Amino acid sequence: MKNIDKILVALDLTSTDTDLIRYASFLCDTLKPEKVYFVHNIKKYEISELFQEQLEKLDLETLISDELDEKVATHFKADTPSQVLISEDPYTESLINYIVHKYAIDLVMVGNKSKSEGTGIVSDKLMRLLKCDIISVPENVKCSMNKIWGGTDFSKQSAKVFQTASVLANHTGASISAVNIYNVPVQFTPYLNKEEMVPKIEKHTREKFEKFAKKYKITDCDVKIIRGRDVSVAEKLTSEAGKAGADLLMVADKGGNVFSSLLVGSVTDELFDLTLKLPLWIAK
Numbered sequence: 001m002k003n004i005d006k007i008l009v010a011l012d013l014t015s016t017d018t019d020l021i022r023y024a025s026f027l028c029d030t031l032k033p034e035k036v037y038f039v040h041n042i043k044k045y046e047i048s049e050l051f052q053e054q055l056e057k058l059d060l061e062t063l064i065s066d067e068l069d070e071k072v073a074t075h076f077k078a079d080t081p082s083q084v085l086i087s088e089d090p091y092t093e094s095l096i097n098y099i100v101h102k103y104a105i106d107l108v109m110v111g112n113k114s115k116s117e118g119t120g121i122v123s124d125k126l127m128r129l130l131k132c133d134i135i136s137v138p139e140n141v142k143c144s145m146n147k148i149w150g151g152t153d154f155s156k157q158s159a160k161v162f163q164t165a166s167v168l169a170n171h172t173g174a175s176i177s178a179v180n181i182y183n184v185p186v187q188f189t190p191y192l193n194k195e196e197m198v199p200k201i202e203k204h205t206r207e208k209f210e211k212f213a214k215k216y217k218i219t220d221c222d223v224k225i226i227r228g229r230d231v232s233v234a235e236k237l238t239s240e241a242g243k244a245g246a247d248l249l250m251v252a253d254k255g256g257n258v259f260s261s262l263l264v265g266s267v268t269d270e271l272f273d274l275t276l277k278l279p280l281w282i283a284k
Contacts, residue, residue: 002106003167004133007036008099009109010092011068016111019141021075023279024109026143028078030171033106038072038084039099040064041092061086093126105132112136112276127253127272127282133164136272136280142247145172149241150221151251151267152178154208158252159216160283165250169220174247176221178213180205181236183228198227234270242277250281 009024011017021038028036042060065086072084089095096108108130127134148168150161165176182205184197205225212218224244228236241249251268271280 002164003033004031004106005034006103006105007033007107007109008096008103008105009036009038010096010111011038011040011071012111013040013064013067014111014113016113016137016139017068017071018075019139020109020111020137021072023137023141023143025076025078027107027109028076028080030145031168032171033080035103036076036078036080036082037099037103037105038068038076038082039096040068040084040086041095042086042088043090043092061088093129096126097129100130100132107133107135109135109137112138112272112280127268131284133284134282136276136282138276138278141279145174145247147244147246148174148176148248148250149179149224149237149244149246150176151237151249152180152209152212154180154212155252156216157254159212159218161250161252162216162218162221164281164283165221168248177224177244177246178209178218178221179224179226179237179240180209181226181228181233183233232267232270234267234274237267238271238274238276238278246278248279248281249276250283253282253284 004027007024007027009020011020024036024038027033042064065084068084068086072082076082085099087095099105100108110126145168148165150158150165152158152161162176162178165174168174169176182201184201202225206223209223209225213221224240226236226240231239237251238249249271251271253268268282
């Protein structure tokens with residue numbers, strides 16, 4: 001089992017920074033990492049040429065550094081040593097990837113923004129670049145971890161979700177639910193009664209989980225087999241997690257079972273496009 005020893009928090013000077021810093025403080029109080037880095041990338045090239053003259057008179061790096069220092073001092077209450085890093089790079093994802101390698105980061109924290117504010121710093125490129133875990137934190141996040149939901153397609157890749165969830169549960173006492181979303185195969189519905197298929201699919205899915213749990217030594221979690229129906233797997237996963245009062249949703253960065261409806265790679269991409277109400281942890 002891996003530990004979360006070093007955390008990177010990606011800040012962008014928007015309203016989500018406060019939520020990220022508060023949640024980072026909560027995680028550090030919980031997981032007791034060695035250090036946390038607060039990182040901001042100044043994109044001067046995005047500023048209109050109309051303001052270049054004014055910018056030349058300002059020490060922008062110092063101003064932003066002072067602002068972030070104040071934000072961190074106000075909202076980060078954990079005892080974990082922290083450091084604010086400011087840089088200028090045309091590609092934020094590349095910068096973060098460089099820092100992850102340089103400081104051996106175990107977890108990168110990013111903000112999950114409402115659609116009105118855009119997608120923020122998270123991108124498909126960042127997901128594919130980073131070799132460490134990523135957590136996307138929504139606005140007004142609740143700083144608690146009593147229920148962890150782990151999405152699974154019973155593949156080797158998704159087993160790491162429960163290894164990480166077990167580490168978190170050891171620190172927090174959280175309960176863990178293994179969740180599989182299934183859909184009745186539409187190609188067979190003209191010939192078979194859909195409602196008669198459902199109990200057979202659920203029974204088969206539970207048997208698959210039992211084999212999966214035995215193979216990867218997964219214990220102390222309950223199983224939730226949920227029918228997808230008319231919405232996507234990602235939408236069903238988040239809505240059901242919300243109804244159950246889950247504090248954290250975890251999925252793997254990619255799936256491995258081509259016969260499962262929970263192809264985690266595509267589901268993960270879709271999850272990042274949703275405006276979430278609970279944190280989303282991607283286990284790498």
